[in-house]
Amino acid sequence: MSGSAERLPGIAGLCHQGAMTEAGAADSADVIALWEACGLTRPWNEPAADFARAIAGPASAVLVLREGDALAASVMVGFDGHRGWVYYLAVAPERRRAGLGRAMMEAAEAWLRARGAPKIQLMVREDNEAALGFYEGLGLERQKVVTLGRFLT
Secondary structure (H helix, E strand, O other): OOOOOOOOOOOHHHOOOOEEEEOOHHHHHHHHHHHHHOOOOOOOOOHHHHHHHHHHOOOEEEEEEEEOOEEEEEEEEEEOOOOEEEEEEEEOHHHOOOOHHHHHHHHHHHHHHHOOOOOEEEOOOOOOHHHHHHHHHOOOOOOOOOOOOOOOO
């Protein structure tokens, strides 16, 4: 069960199909299993560490939507003081095309707005046309930036 027993303020009305809450430590296995079922994990990222950092920090969270006891969707959100970020948007494969992805993005935006984030950003693998189409359908636009990175550990 979720770490926060009540619906999230400001987003309770966004999804009438289940209870949307911030995840707690007890949600870890279910959330990671959902990320894996959706093909979101990669060998170079440890999902348990990503989850633990997100729920431990004051500027990040993992939002979950449960329908009964089943985890239907999740999204990781964070605010770095400059931009709001979205990671790991996942909808259970059997629950896709039911508006849950849109509801989770609305919840992520509400969470970020409540913390003063002026802009929302996310990264999509360049070959993931389905995800790009989904996000563009929500009004997100491709940015004229290149993401650079390297591993620190």
